[in-house]
Amino acid sequence: MTTIAVIDHGAGNLVSIAQSLARVGADVIVASEPSDIAKADGLVLPGVGTTGGVMHGIDEAGFRPAITQWDRPLLGICVGLQVLFESSHEDDAKCFGFVPGSVERLRDAPRLPHIGWNDVSMNHDPLFADIGPEATFYFVHSYAPRPSTSDTVIGTSTYGETFVSAVRSGRRVGTQFHPERSGNNGLQLLANFVAMAA
């Protein structure tokens, strides 16, 4: 069985992430200490709130070195995606810098936060196997990533402007939307991630 560790850095809805991964057949560890992830095949980095707050929580729990050294598949969700970038305009946070680019507030949005179900236009990527090329997922955010190179973009969405809603850099992937709250499309995406980690 494929073991997925979900990082608990103090914020966020871990129940739905852990349960939806279990639903698609993963053996799930909720990791509150860095040593908890050693045996995992894949890592999920959740995050709600602000990028600064999530980076602070990661540092408080001592996860920064373990996440930086992690070389197996990693999935960042929402703010967990945003911290993969170099920095965020939200509280001027310094982030991991695994993906070149920054995180900025959505432009031309009718209302913020962007809350609800919206389309993702997907590139060919194993993360989207049996879902794409277009499907709806659940979003709740006001900031979105702006990669400095287009080769990391695997999904885009439109709300006011067209923005990047999914990225890949090697074995690190991230979604601005919440697969754990996106019904069958989301469960399929999580199953695809578990398959990547197997």
Place this chain on the structure above:
Amino acid sequence: MTLRTRIIPCLDVKDGRVVKGVNFVNLADAGDPVELATRYADEGADEICYLDISASPEGRGTLLDVVRRTASNVFVPLTVGGGVRTADDMRAVLRAGADKVAVNTAAVADPSLLESCATRFGRQCVVIAIDTKRRDGWFEVVVNGGRRPTGIDAIDWARQATKLGAGEILLTSMDADGTKAGFDLAVTRAVTAAVDVPVIASGGAGTVDHCIDVVLEADASAVLAASIFHRREIEISSLKSAMAAAGIPVRELV
């Protein structure tokens, strides 16, 4: 396509049980919020809302268990309101598996609660629930389930609450609630025009046209209803088809 208008069934929960009349013939236990929420999610609900009306601390504890079981079985967003007094209360509900938490009376008593919750958890999970009553030429905020007037102007409060940290408004007209005569379009329009966060319209849904009107004429981002769904008067799927036919973007089930 674009952002979809959400359909949100609301379940009143007391001591872990659904209290408003539920008329599902083929549910094993129509009083179990988790079973009902699962059914609604399967039928296309875009989000589920629980309103806890337990009076006792024991009832509150039961709610957290219901939230936990829901998050384990229902993979659409869950908003929980009722009885949240402090940032620690909110943390407990979020940790149990809710995506958003609605605060009402406690935020009116102490608006800084919105600030502290938004700072700790992010404004995207802080919902301000505003209950209103029509007065001569204005709308008043009422609290304690509509029993207590506050003298506060609902439009001013909507502005202030979003400025302090609420990322969404759950707006209920206590005049329209339970009447099935349609949403209060005037108060909904006034609030959606005053703020730039999404507004969930609640209170008064009786027909498909009511739901269409509050979106097209009052710019609601989501429609919340209870009894029309519980009594099977309107199916979520037929409501979505009618809204789509009226030009409103809705999510199709996959």
